[in-house]
Amino acid sequence: MTSNWAAFAAAEPEFARTVEERFGGFTHHVLATLRGDGSPRTSGLEVRFLNGELWFGMMPGSVKALDLRRDPRFALQANPGPGTGMGGGDVRIGGRAVEVDDPLIRAAYVEEVEPPQPFHLFRAELTEVVRTRVEDDTYLVVDVWSPGAPVRTVRRT
Template sequence: MTANTAVNWAALTEAEPGLAKIAEERFGAFTHHVLATLRKDGSPRTTGLEVRFLSGELWLGMMPGSLKALDLLRDPRFALQANPGPDTAMGGGDIRIAGRAIEVEDPEVKGAYMEEVEPPQPFHLFRTELTEVVRTFVEDDKYLVVQVWKPGEPVRTLKRT
């Protein structure tokens, strides 16, 4: 597997279970997060979004015709940042995920998702293919630590004072 390969959430969970658990906890701490997509002219768009981790996938659900859904249908690249919360401590650190969002239209897959989530109807459903997961946190009130994971590579840790 090369560094440019994209994989689903289950692949991260298998390769780096600790990082995957921390990421799920950070995203689970709040309902709304920040999604960055690319507009038609290539400029970035950021919007709020709810995410779900189900059946080894990271899912993005959106209202039909929403600008973020239209962006992803045109260009599937995205970046997603966990809500940092109301305080500056950011328990667990800052988590960012990059990848591609692939629309799911299979009625069985959407039906299984709807049994778990009960989204408003109709909706766009995207499964994600990860290209990078980054965790940034402060260790011992002294070090800024950045962990970077890419498919096919171990977590790379950078530490600065």
């Protein structure tokens, strides 16, 4: 089961705001894709939250775009920032990337973002959103959301 960003934000607005804030704190994040042989590949990436969707724009022919065309599964991790504080926690999103070829949708994205041309455009279908943080300097707290289910929180000492 997958969900778009708008459905996640409607189901869990506070969690969605936290995730967007973490991604908004830095420009570059880490995208994990799968190579043809099934091994992981990590790449830097900029993301956008626009019109109820999570978007990935990529240079034409980039290996991460080719990976996603072959196998759309991805994991995306927000830049943790400098030092060890990770203010706001560690945030990750898992899902499937759907390439967008519709000229009207692409035109709206270009108008909003002004990416270098040409480019690949992918829309994220979410399968999981995870936030890991330390609470009261004592507990490791992991919040996990999946489509169709409420947030599950696990605390460890």
